Each structure stands twice: as structure tokens, then as C-alpha cells.
Amino acid sequence: MVTAVAQRLASQRKEIDDTLATFTLSTTQLQEVKAKMRVELERGLKKDTHPTASVKMLPTYVYRTPDGTERGKYLALDLGGTNFRVLVVKIRTGMRNSVRMYNKIYAIPLEIMQGTGEELFDHIVQCISDFLDYMGMKNTRLPLGFTFSFPCNQTDLVSWTKGFKATDCEGYDVVDMLREAIKRRNEFDLDIVAIVNDTVGTMMTCAYEDPKCQIGLIAGTGSNVCYMEEMKNIELVEGDEGQMCVNTEWGGFGENDNIEDIRTRYDREVDGGSLNPGKQRFEKMTSGMYLGEIVRQILIDLTKRGLLFRGRITERLKTKGIFETKFLSQIERYSSHLWHKLRSILQSLGLDSTCDDSIIVKEVCGAVSRRAAQLCGAGMAAIVDKIRENRGLDHLEITVGVDGTLYKLHPHFSTILKDTVRELAPNCKVDFILSEDGSGKGAALITAVIDKYLYAMRFSDETLRDIMARFRREMENGLGGDTNPTATVKMLPTFVRSIPDGSEKGDFIALDLGGSNFRILRVKVSHEKKQTVQMESQIYETPEDIIHGSGSRLFDHVAECLGDFMEKQKIKDKKLPVGFTFSFPCAHSKLDEAVLLTWTKRFKASGVEGMDVVKLLNKAIKKRGDYDADIMAVVNDTVGTMMTCGFDDQRCEVGIIIGTGTNACYMEELRHIDMVEGDEGRMCINTEWGAFGDDGTLEDIRTEFDREIDRGSLNPGKQLFEKMVSGMYMGELVRLILVKMAKEGLLFEGRITPELLTKGKFETKHVSAIEKSKEGLTKAKEILTRLGVEPSEDDCIAVQHVCAIVSFRSANLIAATLGAILTRLKDNKNSPRLRTTVGIDGSLYKMHPQYSRRLHKTVRRLVPESDVRFLLSESGSGKGAAMVTAWASRLADQTRQIHSTSIS
Ligand code: 0WK
Ligand code: 0WK
Ligand code: BGC
Ligand code: BGC
Numbered sequence: 001m002v003t004a005v006a007q008r009l010a011s012q013r014k015e016i017d018d019t020l021a022t023f024t025l026s027t028t029q030l031q032e033v034k035a036k037m038r039v040e041l042e043r044g045l046k047k048d049t050h051p052t053a054s055v056k057m058l059p060t061y062v063y064r065t066p067d068g069t070e071r072g073k074y075l076a077l078d079l080g081g082t083n084f085r086v087l088v089v090k091i092r093t094g095m096r097n098s099v100r101m102y103n104k105i106y107a108i109p110l111e112i113m114q115g116t117g118e119e120l121f122d123h124i125v126q127c128i129s130d131f132l133d134y135m136g137m138k139n140t141r142l143p144l145g146f147t148f149s150f151p152c153n154q155t156d157l158v159s160w161t162k163g164f165k166a167t168d169c170e171g172y173d174v175v176d177m178l179r180e181a182i183k184r185r186n187e188f189d190l191d192i193v194a195i196v197n198d199t200v201g202t203m204m205t206c207a208y209e210d211p212k213c214q215i216g217l218i219a220g221t222g223s224n225v226c227y228m229e230e231m232k233n234i235e236l237v238e239g240d241e242g243q244m245c246v247n248t249e250w251g252g253f254g255e256n257d258n259i260e261d262i263r264t265r266y267d268r269e270v271d272g273g274s275l276n277p278g279k280q281r282f283e284k285m286t287s288g289m290y291l292g293e294i295v296r297q298i299l300i301d302l303t304k305r306g307l308l309f310r311g312r313i314t315e316r317l318k319t320k321g322i323f324e325t326k327f328l329s330q331i332e333r334y335s336s337h338l339w340h341k342l343r344s345i346l347q348s349l350g351l352d353s354t355c356d357d358s359i360i361v362k363e364v365c366g367a368v369s370r371r372a373a374q375l376c377g378a379g380m381a382a383i384v385d386k387i388r389e390n391r392g393l394d395h396l397e398i399t400v401g402v403d404g405t406l407y408k409l410h411p412h413f414s415t416i417l418k419d420t421v422r423e424l425a426p427n428c429k430v431d432f433i434l435s436e437d438g439s440g441k442g443a444a445l446i447t448a449v450i451d452k453y454l455y456a457m458r459f460s461d462e463t464l465r466d467i468m469a470r471f472r473r474e475m476e477n478g479l480g481g482d483t484n485p486t487a488t489v490k491m492l493p494t495f496v497r498s499i500p501d502g503s504e505k506g507d508f509i510a511l512d513l514g515g516s517n518f519r520i521l522r523v524k525v526s527h528e529k530k531q532t533v534q535m536e537s538q539i540y541e542t543p544e545d546i547i548h549g550s551g552s553r554l555f556d557h558v559a560e561c562l563g564d565f566m567e568k569q570k571i572k573d574k575k576l577p578v579g580f581t582f583s584f585p586c587a588h589s590k591l592d593e594a595v596l597l598t599w600t601k602r603f604k605a606s607g608v609e610g611m612d613v614v615k616l617l618n619k620a621i622k623k624r625g626d627y628d629a630d631i632m633a634v635v636n637d638t639v640g641t642m643m644t645c646g647f648d649d650q651r652c653e654v655g656i657i658i659g660t661g662t663n664a665c666y667m668e669e670l671r672h673i674d675m676v677e678g679d680e681g682r683m684c685i686n687t688e689w690g691a692f693g694d695d696g697t698l699e700d701i702r703t704e705f706d707r708e709i710d711r712g713s714l715n716p717g718k719q720l721f722e723k724m725v726s727g728m729y730m731g732e733l734v735r736l737i738l739v740k741m742a743k744e745g746l747l748f749e750g751r752i753t754p755e756l757l758t759k760g761k762f763e764t765k766h767v768s769a770i771e772k773s774k775e776g777l778t779k780a781k782e783i784l785t786r787l788g789v790e791p792s793e794d795d796c797i798a799v800q801h802v803c804a805i806v807s808f809r810s811a812n813l814i815a816a817t818l819g820a821i822l823t824r825l826k827d828n829k830n831s832p833r834l835r836t837t838v839g840i841d842g843s844l845y846k847m848h849p850q851y852s853r854r855l856h857k858t859v860r861r862l863v864p865e866s867d868v869r870f871l872l873s874e875s876g877s878g879k880g881a882a883m884v885t886a887w888a889s890r891l892a893d894q895t896r897q898i899h900s901t902s903i904s
Contacts, residue, residue: 012307016360019298022264023367027423029262030378034424036258037382041248047235054255054281055248056151056158059237060200060226061794062245062446063745065207065214069093070448072455075142075190076440079124080149080162080198081220082405084108086131088142089444099208099441104131110163114275117169121181129187139861140460141808143191143451145443148174149198149222151249154794161251162222162289165275175797191801193447197247198403199226201439204446206401210433213399215383216245216442217432219376219413220404222280223251223287227383230390238749250379251283266297273320282379286372288325288406296323298364299351308357316350323349328365329410372406373413377420384421384428396428403435450746450798453737454805456703463701464816464862470697472820475687481674488694489687493676494639494665495591496684496884499646499653502531504886509566509576509629510878513558514583514601514637516660516727516843518542520565523579523882533647533879538565544602551608551616559620563627572627577889579881582613583637583661585688591888594634600690601661601728604714632888633881636686637841638665640877643884645839649871652837654821655684655880658814658851659842661719662726664689666821669828689817690722698724705736712759721817725810727764727844733806735762738799747795753788761787767803768848776800810844811851815858822863834866841873 025033043049044057071093078085087103106127112120132138151158155175160166169177175192182190196204203216203226214228226247232240253259255278263281270293271277271284284290300317302308309317316322327345334341342358353361380400388396407414414432421430435442448455459467477483478491505525512519521537540561546554566572584603586594595612599605608616614631621629635643642655642665653667665686671679692698698720709723709732710716723729739756741747748756755761762783769779777796784791784799791799818838826834845851856870873880 015305016302016307016363019302020363020367023371025262025371025374030374030420030424033259033262033375033378034382034385037250037253037379038386040253040258041382041386044248045229045233045235045246050236052256054252054258055250056252057234057236058151058153058158058197058247058249059234060197060245060247061154062196062200062204062449063242064449065211065228066204066445066449068208070445070452072448072451072458073142074444074447074451075128075144076147076443076447077124077128077144078147078198078201078438078440078443079108080147080164080222081218084124084127085438085440086127087440087444088135088137089441091444091448099437099444101437101441102135103440104134106130112166113163114165115167117166117172117177118181120166120169121177122184124178125181125185128190129185132188138188141189141191141458143193143447143454143458145194145196145201145440145447146174146178146192147196147198147201147439147443149218149224151247151252152195152197154792155195155797159276159279161276161280161283163275173793191804193451193801194443196439196443196446197224197226198439199224199247200245200446201442202401202403202435203227203245204442205435205437205439206399206433208441208445210399210431212397212431213401213433214387215380215398215400217376217380217400217402217407218404219287219402219407219417221287221289223283223376223404224248225250225379225383227387233390238751239745241750242745248383251280251287253379254281254285255279266294266301269297270294282375286375288404291328291368291372291406292323292325293321294368295328295361295364296320298368299323299361302360302364308360309351309353314350314352325406326409328369329406331362331365332369333411334362366412369410369413370416373416374420377417378424380417380421380430381424381428384425384430388425388428394427397431398428399431399433401435402432403438408434453703453705453740454802456701457805457809459701459809459812461861464812464819464858467698467701467813467816468819468823468862471689471692471817472824474692474697475820475824478687479668479672479674479685484675486695488691488697489689490585490597490691491668491673492585492636492686492688493588493673494636494684494686495588496635496639496643496887497681499650499667500643500883504531504883506886506889507576508882508885509562509578510581510640510881510885511558511562511578512581512637512640512876512878512881513542514581514603514661515657518558518561519876519878520561521876521878521882522565522569522571523879525882525886533882535875535879536569537876537878538568540564547603547605549605551605551611552620554605554608555616555620556623558617559624562621562629563624566627575628575630577632577885578629579640579878579885579888580614580617580631580634581637581640581877581881582634583657583663585686585691586613586634586636588634591633591884591891592631598715598718600715600719600722602714632885632892635877635881635884636663636665637877638663638686639684639884640880641841641873642666642684642839643880644841644873644875644877645837645871645880647879647883649837649839649869651835651869652839652871653825654818654836654838656814656818656838656840657842658726658810658840658845658855660726660728662690662722662814662842663687664818664821666825668824672828687821690719690726692721692817693724694718694720705733705740708736709733721813725813727842730767730806730810730844731762731764732760734767734799734802735759737802737806738762741798741802742789747798748784748789748791751789755787756789764844765847767807768844770800770803771807772849804850807848807851808854811854812858815855815862818855818859819862822859822866822868826863826866832865834863834868836866837869837871839871839873841877846872
């Protein structure tokens with residue numbers, strides 16, 4: 001005799017079973033889900049269906065998994081999962097497991113997640129700042145890989161998901177938003193190299209251990225998968241060769257109502273109450289952010305129907321988000337006989353339950369999580385089968401890299417998922433490996449792949465100090481009588497013994513040859529009230545056939561221009577003293593005797609090296625016979641620049657050129673210059689630092705691109721330092737890197753055009769234009785379009801990044817060699833602190849938007865015990881040459897007077 005209670009219990013049981021049955025998916029239903037997922041994968045890949053596809057299949061521009069050659073030190077951000085992590089990742093080549101990571105977890109408060117975009121990115125930057133402080137790395141400009149776990153079209157955020165809803169972000173470029181925030185804080189600088197989805201980061205992290213890993217799965221707060229797809233199937237991206245990782249964003253599956261048959265009313269409740277109703281329907285059935293909510297909705301419904309908690313709905317049960325997914329895992333971990341454990345979990349949620357209640361709650365949790373795992377399994381089965389068919393295989397063996405708290409912490413999720421994949425994709429043997437280190441490592445690996453060619457161009461302060469010490473040694477070698485012959489840094493005496501002292505006066509001609517312009521100047525130095533300088537100048541061509549022709553033709557050309565200038569100045573009848581700025585390495589025996597040691601930069605005229613250039617010029621002038629000139633001094637452009645700046649600042653004792661070429665001079669104690677008699681006072685030394693490294697001392701920091709530049713230069717094996725840093729070579733360096741990256745498919749979708757392959761097509765002025773903060777990317781587009789490579793926005797960002805690395809290296813290296821000169825000056829003066837001025841000129845330093853700031857900053861870090869003023873030479877080295885000529889003229893006058901008095 002079945003009692004009424006038993007009947008009521010049986011019907012209640014049936015009601016519960018019917019409810020739970022809506023979460024039970026049959027194999028057929030799962031196969032349908034798999035088939036529908038497959039259809040959506042294809043629709044997402046195809047150009048014409050992509051716009052309406054619910055599974056967006058976003059190209060990631062990651063063309064391969066790690067191959068063990070990655071190396072370097074990277075900063076990584078990991079945003080979008082449970083925790084916001086900031087990491088530093090050190091990757092060493094060779095042994096597979098040589099990755100060191102340090103990280104710190106930061107909270108992202110709800111009001112920040114759902115505040116304004118500016119607040120969110122300022123918060124992110126504040127955490128980075130705290131981390132860099134903690135790691136003592138605020139001054140190192142590290143490359144950054146940013147794991148940003150939201151759907152992005154290249155670097156534009158498509159839409160927020162999970163708990164995020166910050167305003168003014170969707171549709172905007174994540175890189176720009178982060179860059180702006182870094183600029184707002186103005187405390188440190190970073191190179192944002194890559195924006196990576198967490199699925200991609202996870203795949204890369206696991207592929208570093210298992211090369212078969214070609215799929216990344218996140219089963220955590222959110223749910224998503226990426227995998228390596230054949231390029232020929234990705235219609236949104238040009239090119240048919242090779243593979244590219246596609247971020248499926250399968251969370252959106254079902255947004256076109258194609259799984260309404262398996263969505264329950266509880267799913268619709270959860271979706272209706274979410275931050276993005278109608279969106280991410282598959283995610284809301286499968287991921288940690290929502291499973292707890294689905295359970296809560298079911299519990300509310302069962303309770304309303306009197307089937308649970310004695311029909312009493314508590315405030316707690318009505319509270320959204322109270323039933324976190326972690327409780328599912330805890331509840332499902334206990335077998336039913338441990339109902340008291342279940343009860344205490346429910347108690348902690350303020351839910352008073354009976355034994356039956358606890359068991360029903362456990363069943364509900366089980367049903368919800370089982371469905372989630374099965375759905376993910378069905379989706380995964382669609383992906384592995386697609387890959388198998390892509391490769392025309394009957395049987396596929398592949399590995400999935402996995403991360404996410406749901407997969408990690410839920411007792412059954414991973415098993416059910418694996419079982420479902422095995423059942424629905426029987427022709428695939430799928431291994432799952434858990435990502436131990438999170439996607440930060442993967443983000444660093446991707447940054448390393450992109451940055452592979454740039455890594456070697458980044459120097460820590462430690463390395464820069466080492467280069468400083470090396471250069472200091474080379475200076476001593478150059479100054480030493482016995483070591484000078486073999487020294488690479490020639491430390492050439494200039495016979496200029498002081499900077500202008502204000503007594504200079506006269507009417508001079510200055511020739512300025514060797515920079516980007518050949519300039520002839522008339523310089524009048526007078527003393528009305530105070531010393532004033534008037535200058536008139538004219539620029540003359542130096543055609544290639546002249547500077548590559550014979551020496552006599554070159555000097556004839558110089559003499560002709562001088563004649564033309566004097567004509568225009570109506571001074572052909574005057575024999576004015578001439579100061580000749582000749583910007584090449586010359587061995588002086590006196591001011592007006594200078595033997596060219598070797599041509600540099602664009603010059604290669606024959607029959608000049610080893611000759612006295614004053615004689616050659618005088619000969620050319622004489623040959624003309626239409627005017628006369630008194631060449632009183634040959635000065636290097638660094639010396640001219642120091643003198644020009646010394647005219648305005650008495651502290652100036654260093655002259656630097658960072659232009660077509662690069663070089664520095666400075667005032668050295670005469671007692672240290674073995675090649676010149678005397679110990680009193682000082683003399684200006686032309687270091688010719690361009691040749692630093694010609695003896696191999698810089699081989700460890702020279703890259704394959706530096707070697708290629710040198711091989712293709714007019715003077716292979718010479719001026720190796722100059723070729724790493726100066727304006728004549730910078731554009732070409734960038735071009736070679738772009739060609740290499742394009743060849744690797746890292747840029748322009750692998751497009752290589754004849755223009756891109758043409759030497760000199762990418763100029764240093766392009767580097768400066770592209771690094772302009774505001775219009776840089778537009779300029780990049782313009783310049784790259786002219787090279788025919790049809791650049792994407794990402795390409796422009798990457799090219800801007802390459803430019804930044806190359807120009808930054810130049811500024812850093814010059815800061816190191818200048819640092820060596822400054823410490824030597826300080827030691828020479830035996831003072832605890834150096835106060836000095838550096839006169840500087842050159843088109844690279846003047847034109848590049850960031851160069852000077854970077855140079856100054858690094859110099860101040862490398863030589864903290866100094867106060868260095870950088871004084872830009874407004875008027876070029878001509879004025880300085882005139883100052884030296886004034887001094888030489890006076891000396892000549894005095895000699896003449898002494899001579900004439902001694903014979904009279
Ligand atoms: C750890 C990864 C991170 C990812 C997270 C997902 O490092 O990139 O977003 O897993 O899991 P969740 O924290 O959302 O459970
Ligand atoms: C301007 C000076 C000149 C020097 C030039 C270097 O007047 O002596 O050679 O700067 O800069 P560049 O023109 O090579 O960029
Ligand atoms: C995002 C994905 C992310 C996944 C896992 C989803 O909400 O749309 O980009 O990979 O969560 O974190
Ligand atoms: C030359 C130097 C010159 C520098 C800057 C180098 O190539 O060797 O003499 O100062 O360029 O113009």
C-alpha cells in the first residue's frame with residue numbers, strides 16, 4: 001500500500017529528475033552540438049559569413065608554437081581570469097625547461113572592472129609600477145606581452161565578457177589605451193610587443209613542453225579555445241602557406257539561436273541577469289562565472305516549487321553570485337554519504353538544508369557541471385576533427401594545453417570533458433596537459449618569437465656599464481704611446497687646446513664637409529659691446545660621382561664651391577683665413593696639417609687616404625688660380641661643435657655628433673696624451689669612437705643585421721660601432737629586420753616586395769617619422785604602403801616597435817661611450833661630482849622625436865655622479881671652426897711677429 005507520502009516523494013523525485021533531465025544531454029544531442037560547432041567554426045573562417053558568425057574565429061597572427069630558440073627577459077601581464085598577474089619571465093635557450101618567472105597577483109576591484117576605461121588602465125599601470133618597484137626594474141625598458149583574455153580584433157577590443165564592463169573601451173585599441181595610461185603616469189617606459197588571448201598564451205606555454213600541443217583551452221571564469229588552423233582556411237587573412245593560431249571565441253556559440261534546443265530556462269535567467277544579455281551564450285552554459293548562478297536559479301525554482309529547503313526562499317538564496325562555482329567543486333568533491341559536509345557548505349551560504357536537500361543540491365551541481373564539461377567536450381571534438389581533416393589524416397594525435405580554475409579545481413570536469421572528446425572524436429587521440437605556469441609564460445614566448453630579432457638589441461644597465469668599461473679601456477689604449485698603433489679608438493690629438501675664451505675676432509671662411517650637407521660659411525666675429533658672431537652660409541651638392549671619384553676631383557669640387565661662395569660674397573680678392581671642418585678621422589701634426597686616415601660614411605674618393613687634406617685643397621685652389629685662401633686649421637666636426645657650444649657655455653668640454661656618422665671629442669689632460677709633447681694644460685682629443693669594436697670587442701652585442709650592414713657597406717670591417725648607431729645605417733638596419741620578420745611571416749602576412757628588398761629604401765628619417773607619438777602610425781602606414789607591403793594596423797605597430805628598438809639601442813650605446821668619457825673627465829679632475837656641458841649636433845639627434853630624451857636619461861643613470869648639460873649646436877660646427885681659425889691666426893701672427901722681431 002503506497003502511502004501518500006511515498007507518492008508525494010515519488011512525484012517530487014520525478015519533478016526533480018525532470019528538471020535535471022533538461023541538463024542531461026544524450027550522445028546524439030552532443031553530436032549535434034559538435035556538428036553545429038563545426039558549422040560555426042567554418043562560418044567564422046569564411047569571409048562572407050564571418051560578420052554574422054557567432055564563433056568569431058579571430059586571427060591571432062601567431063604563426064607557430066615555440067621552437068626552443070626563444071630567449072630573453074620579458075614583462076607579462078595576465079588580465080581577464082580570476083587573478084590579475086604581473087610577471088617577469090626570463091627565457092634561456094637550450095635546455096627546454098629554462099624559464100624563470102617572478103610574479104605578483106593584484107586585485108581588480110569590481111568598481112574598476114565596471115568603471116571607466118581610463119580608471120581600469122590607470123589601475124593596471126599602477127600595479128605594473130608597484131611590481132617594477134618590487135623587482136627594482138623601473139629603469140629597464142622591457143618588452144611586454146599582454147595576456148588580455150577578451151575577444152580582440154588584432155588589438156581592438158571587440159566586447160567585454162565575464163565580469164568586465166569598463167566604459168569607452170569596446171572598439172578601441174588595447175595597446176593605445178595601455179600606452180596612454182603609461183604616459184599619464186610618466187614613471188616608466190615599456191615596449192608593448194604583443195597582445196595575446198589567454199588561450200593562445202596557454203597553448204604556447206604548454207607547447208614549450210610538448211611540441212604536439214597545438215590547441216589552447218581555458219575552462220575557468222570564462223571558456224574559450226584556440227588552435228593552429230591552416231592559413232588557406234583563414235579567409236580573413238591573405239596567404240595560403242603554413243598555419244596561424246585562431247582564437248575561436250567559442251563563448252559566443254549559440255548567439256544565433258542555434259542551440260536553443262538545449263538551453264534551459266535557467267540558462268535564459270542567467271543570461272538575462274548578466275552584464276551582456278544575449279551574448280556569450282555557450283560560455284554561460286560552460287564556464288565558472290556562470291555555473292554557480294545556473295545552480296542557484298535551479299535551487300530557487302526547486303525551492304519555489306517546494307521541492308527544496310522546505311520551500312523557503314532565503315535572502316541569501318536570492319542573492320546573485322552567492323553560489324560561486326568553487327562551491328560546486330567543493331560539493332561535488334564529497335560523496336553523498338558525507339552529506340554533513342555538504343550541509344556545512346550550504347550553511348556557509350546561509351542555506352539551512354536537510355540531508356535530502358544536500359543530496360539534491362549535489363545532484364543539481366553535478367548535472368550543471370556535467371553538462372558544461374560535455375558541451376566543452378563536444379566543442380573540442382569539433383575542433384580536433386577539423387584539424388584531423390585539415391591534415392587529411394585518418395587518425396590524429398594532438399595535445400591540448402589547458403588552464404582555468406574550473407578545469408583545475410572541479411573534481412570531475414576534466415574527466416567528463418576528456419571522455420566526451422574520446423567518444424565524439426574517436427579518430428583523434430587527444431592528450432590534455434595542464435599549464436603549470438599560466439599564460440604569462442606563453443605571452444612571454446610569443447613576445448620572444450616576435451621579438452626574436454630584437455631581443456639582442458636590448459641592453460640592461462649592467463650590459464651598458466660593461467660596454468662603458470670596454471670603451472674606457474679603448475680610450476686608454478688610444479692615448480697610450482705603445483698601445484695607440486693597435487688601438488681601434490684612435491684618440492687623435494687635435495691641437496685645439498681650449499674652448500673659445502671670448503677674445504676671438506676676425507673675418508673667416510669655414511668649410512663644413514662630411515655631414516649630410518657640404519656647407520661653406522662666412523663667419524665674422526666682432527667685439528662691439530660684446531663678442532658677436534655673424535654668419536652667412538651656403539649649401540653645396542656633393543654628388544655621388546664626386547665623393548666616390550678621384551680625390552683631385554673631390555678637392556677641385558670643394559675649391560670650385562669655395563670660389564663660387566667667395567664670388568657671391570665679393571671676397572675673391574681677399575685672402576681670408578679658412579677653417580676646414582673635415583669630418584673624417586685625421587692624424588694631425590699641427591692645426592693645419594691633417595692626414596686622412598680612412599674615409600667613412602658615404603665618402604670613398606681615391607688617392608686621399610694617407611694624404612694631408614690641407615695640401616690637397618691648397619693644390620686644388622692653386623690649380624684654379626682665381627682666388628687665394630689661407631687654410632689655417634682643419635677641425636673635426638665634433639671639435640667644431642664643441643667650440644661652437646663653448647662659445648656660449650664655458651663649461652663645454654665635450655663635442656658629439658650623432659648624425660650621418662657619429663663621433664665625440666673632449667678636453668683631455670695633455671699629460672695623458674703620449675703622442676703629444678708636454679704635460680701642462682689640456683688638448684681636445686678626437687676619439688673617433690666610430691671604430692670602436694673594429695677589433696672584435698663588440699662581437700657579443702653585434703647582431704646578424706649589423707653584420708649584414710657591414711658586409712654591404714663601403715668599408716667592411718671598419719666603423720663597426722658607427723654602423724650600429726648612426727643615421728647613415730639606422731634606416732637600413734630597420735629594413736633588414738623587417739625583411740627577416742616578413743620572411744618569417746611575422747609581418748605583412750609574409751609579403752616581400754621588390755621595394756622592401758631594395759637597399760636604402762627605408763631611410764632613417766622614416767624611423768624618426770614613425771616614432772612620432774601622435775602621427776607615427778599614420779606615417780608608418782604611408783611609408784610601408786609606398787613599399788608595397790599593404791601593412792595592417794598590427795604591422796604598423798610592430799614596425800614602430802622595431803624602429804623604437806633600433807633607435808633606442810643607438811641612444812643606449814652612445815650613452816655608454818659618452819658615459820666613459822664623462823667618468824674619465826671626472827677622474828681627470830679628481831672631483832667627486834662632474835659638472836660639464838656636452839655640445840651636440842647631427843641630424844639623428846636633432847630630428848628623432850625621442851632620441852635626445854632617451855640619451856639624456858640613460859647617461860644620467862650610467863653616470864649618476866655628474867650634472868651634464870646637453871647643449872644643441874644651433875649654428876653647426878662652422879662657427880666653431882672659425883673660433884679655432886681665429887686662434888690659429890693669432891698664433892700665426894704671434895709667430896710671424898716673433899720671427900720678424902727675431903730677424904730684425
Ligand atoms: C590562468 C592564466 C590566465 C587565464 C586563467 C583562466 O594564466 O591567463 O585567464 O588561467 O582561468 P580563470 O582564472 O579564469 O579560472
Ligand atoms: C652639422 C655640423 C657638421 C656635422 C653635421 C653632422 O655643422 O659639421 O658634420 O652636423 O650631422 P649630419 O649632417 O651628419 O647629420
Ligand atoms: C573571453 C575569451 C577568453 C575566455 C577565457 C572569454 O570570456 O571572451 O577571450 O579566452 O573568456 O578567459
Ligand atoms: C667620422 C668622424 C665624424 C663623424 C661624424 C665619422 O664617420 O669618422 O670623423 O666626426 O663621422 O660626422
